[in-house]
Amino acid sequence: MTSSDITDNLTTDQLATTDTTTTGSTDPVPPLAISLDQADADYAPGETVGITATEVADGGTLTFQVAHLGAGADGILGTADDVLTYDLTGTGTPWTVTDGGASDLDGVVNGSIQTSWYVNGDAANQAFMLTATNDSGNTATTVFTDAPPTTFAYPDTHIDITADNTIVDAAGARFSSRDTVIFNHLVSGSSGTGNWSVFAQIQNKGAEQGFNSADGVLDEKTSSQHNMVIALNTLVKVTADGTVDPNGAYYAFRLDMHQTGATTFLSLDQLKIYQSANGSLGAGSFAAGPDTAGTDPNFHFISGNTTLAYNMNAGGANSVLMDAEYDSGSGGGGDVIVLVPTANFNPANGNFLYFYTAMGFQGGDWSGSGTFEEWSALSQPATFSISGTKYEDLTGDGKTGDDVAWTHDPVTVFIDEDNSGTLTAGDLSTTTGAGGAWSIGGLTLADVGKSIYEVVPDGSEQTGTLVQTVGNPGSG
Template sequence: MAILVDQDGDGNFDKERDDDTVTLPVITDDTADGIDDVDLTTAGSKAIIDGAVFLDAVNIGAGTGNYNTFLAIQDDNDDDSIEEGFNSNDTNPLDGSNDEIDQSKTETILLGSIPVTFFDADGDGIEEAYYEFRVDLNESNSAPDTQISLDEFELYASSDNSIEDLTTLRSEELIYDMDANGEVSVLLSEANSSGSGNDDYSVLIPVEKFGDADPATTYVYLYVKMGAAGEDWGVQGGFEEWNLQNAAILQGTKFEDTDGDGVRDVGEEGLGGVFIYADLDEDGEFDFIDNNGNGTFDAGTDTALEQWDITNADGTYSMGGFGINDTSYTVQIREIVPDGYLRTTGDFETVLISSQTDSGEIIQVDPIGNKPLQPSIDLVKEVPQIIDGSGLNGLGGADDAGDQVVYLFTVTNDGELDLTDVELTDPNIDADSLVRLDDVIGDNDDILEVGEKWAYTAVHTVTQDELDSNGDDSPDGPDGDIDNTATVVAQSSAGQVSASDNEDAPLLQIPGIEVLKTVSSVEDGDDFGASEQVDSEGDVINYKITISNEGNFALSGVTMADKVEAYATVDATPVEDGGGFNIGDLDQDGLLDVNEVWEYTASYTVTQDDIDSNGFGDGTIDNVATGDTNETQPDTDDASVPVVQVPVLGIDKVVVSVDADGDNVLNAAGDVIEYSVTVSNDGNVTLTGVTVTDPLTGLNLALADDGILAPGESYTFTGLTYAITQDDLDSNGSVEVGNLATGTIDNTATADSDQTGPVSDDEAVPLALTPAILIEKLVKSVNNEDGTLDEDGKIDTAGDTITYTITVTNDGNVTLTDVDVSDVFEGTDFDTSGLVYVESENADGELEVGETWTWEFTVEATQDLIDANCYPGGDEQITNTASVTAMFGAEQVSAGPSTVHTGIVCDPVLGIDKVVVSVDADGDNVLNAAGDVIEYSVTVSN
């Protein structure tokens, strides 16, 4: 609790306690009772204790007869020389806690009956408002220097005027306590008194201490204790009277004059919350000290210099403390007209405070009327343009997300009050797009005065959701436009006003889809050709199909169908994201949103019909995907994969066996070769009209099943045989049907079909040619010269003959030609050219296989031959050697020599024998004419 003391009364503070604003000597315990003392015994002295002013009453000009005692106390002559008590309406017997009061002079008081005085306590030149309490000291034993201490000073406020005991009092609202922040005693003296009936001291309590207490219903209780500062300052048998200057209370009503006639009519209600004040200086303004500097009076913070009140909810108000003087005077009661109202009862109400007014009397002020002004605001919303929309100024409709709807707002004050805090809101406009334009009517300030018209513009960027829903933004459901309501709110002195207007912006939905189909891969498609083509039954074509939203709003009911060559339906399978949605459904809403691309896959397994038909005639397998939605027409796209037709007819001729029943070698006529012929479809097209011929074996057939051979299918002809002929051998395999080369049996089989050219396969089985010839020379017989058989088989005389046989045999397996036999008789070639041979089979001049040719001829042994072999050195035998050669084509074969020996009987006996050789050999063999010749021979024989 800050204390400032002007102890010597010179107008300057010279002592203090707990006041950080000055540096002064601190008050002390002058009375030695352990409590600091404030000495106000000097004329003109004063002290400020926690905002309350204690001062010598002489300084404020006390008069006589203007005071009303409300509390008189006197010691009850107990031992403590202290008197205490509080004002009460108690009657005898008094409550024991308050029995030192003089009941005849003590009463409760209304707050409004306490006079308000204005005093410059701190010397700043401003007189502030205080409630004034005065005390008249009457200690008779020391007159005129009566002195006493004021030790406790407490003020309470209550709505109860019947409090009689101290305990109850102290449960009420404490307004002021001199000792609240530390005990202090104020030392008082009557030395400066001007006489009996005059107050000695005043205590001024700041009006704001009572806050907003109603002066007409709030009772004030003052509790004091005096004479406790020590022996010299105690009660000396006298009494003290606490007085109030007479004051009146003003009370009135503020009403809402709805019809503006200046008279409060039945039904016109009171108006609460209005600031009413007493314009004491009649300057038309409420005077106060703006302690916080905000330019507005703030109760509890600022210091009021004139009485004031704020009307209750029923419009009533009260102000007290209006002093009753010797002379009557008037007070102007004014209001601070609340915003939105017009005063209808004049600028102020004048109140007469008569000198005859009783203290505490309530004086009624004429009602103050205010007519409420009616605020109103109007809003018009228009759409002058849709940027990038369709049609003139885009007003044909927004057709793309990102189009901007331009709004024009016109706000008009069509009421009676200026409007502030104008706020235009539109939940659908783009953030920060609202721009206030120059006023259509107005001064471009922040107050929408009556009759002004403001303009705003804003844009709304169309969203995809709005297009998708076709304007599903109202209870009406999708209606093809953006429903948009703007609201303007403003404040007026009569409260808030608002207006709304809506303007629809058309939407233009444009449905559209695009289906794209591509071949993603061909599985096992390169058997017969390059990749990315089909060439076999069972090849799999994998497709990627996409459907995209090419329109401007989300599409529902997306379907995808796929068909191959207009006959085979293929499942189009969505590519899912793992959550059951198409991987292209980015927001997983089941709708094909604008710019979304949904993906599908499809696979088609190629059939043989596809290959055989060459893609049904156009060389490709054509696949058409059809996408559709609830909102669009179907869209299609196709993808084609080339069909590679490779008709390949294969034939394979195989030698199953050769001379299976013999030596497995073709070396004899009649040897059998067994063949099989397999015809196969080695291409990828079904072959029809398949035929197989094999001239060597006599095969000339069509396949079973109408000559149809499917890809990969084969058919084998078995049991096909060919027995070789001697001609085959003789020709060295050059004369057989379909011969290709010599030395083999060539066999060619040929297959053909409607889709291919002929194909052939041959087999060559080598011939085992063994051209061979045998010669055998034998002595068939030795005959005597008389032709008789020489039994011993020897030559014993010249003229004996030797009959030889030469047998030539074809011991090979091929026919031989140009057979040439040579004979050497005793070292000399024997001319065999004239010899005749006998063929064993046919006389064709060819030595067939197994055929023998036989030569037989006779040779006469000559004496020379005998002699030559019988002379010394001879071998006594005739030696004859035969050899043979023959030809097989260019190859010569030979045999021999085959040698035989014929023995000679060497018996040297000379004999002579003359023999008529002939008679008339040239005639008639008769000597019957001259000249006939007889031919002789003389044989000398050995």
């Protein structure tokens, strides 16, 4: 082959055609980009969104801003009619960060900026758009959310009240999240003649279950002050919107969740309310399976002559999906209200109510965080009284037939409300009258189990039973 042949071959080969562009001009400048520190881009209230911007000019400055991303008229996020608003905490407040500057979390001039944004409490079940803009007006965007978990330990029908201002009629009851008309009437506003009386505290990490027994037989916190039987005749009736009304068709029960940190979600998997004439059911009166996510604990009473008045799963498996982020801590109004029809209850089946719940059995992000959940009922506590007689033990041999009624100076008898063992300002008390008789009124079921003491007169010694307790007026 001649040299001219070689030349002709090379010059007609497309791979050898001369490149007339400036070196590097065929490689466009990479666009500004932002990424987040969680792969699912989903953050719970109280979490911090970690943000990294790349392809920043060395030493360049970016302006960041977060907007609330809402679905437009079609009700679907991610479509052309989505709208941006700045109505939630932290939105519409831009901030600037310079590469390598004091606000750059990596602190290095390297063409990358690291910053963050705090997710506030009103972000629950919302979507957001983050925008970064450089000095040239170029922008980059990304979307993140605060959405409920989507993984469940077992299949059932979900009663979803994770969103604020949500009421769902399902499973024979009304379930309400925060900021509804029900909450406005019963918590945010006035509850009329009713009071929220705590009757159960349940605590376990993961799945948890229990009922209002002071014995601490399941996951209840052992406390006669916070775990006690409820009396049907003390419950206050309300209408469907939570208005207190003597002719109302519902009783109201409130749940105050205490989920911590990023674990705000919790499932209510079972709710059963039993009636009984026995006001002291506890250890040995029931059967229940273990706290294992994805299983049915199958709680039921095996003694005590109870009647099941309400069962959330009577018509099939349900779980109420709840979010505790709206109200953290105790005493702030609670997170969920359940209205149960009064028609479910028959006074002939007993005046005492046992309220069993199982929570966190959906597992994963629906589990209990290890802090307690607290149930209360809207009630007007009925009162009762106790009475007795103070005797003088002439022979010092304890309570015997030769004792005589007390005829000396009055003796103070008191109910030890604070369990201090001594008479204090908050204790209910009285003094003996003629023949040693005494009576204390104004007691409620919260006083059941409290110790009864006397203030022993100077120069005297107490014999016989040193401490007695307040009995349940309806336990026979």
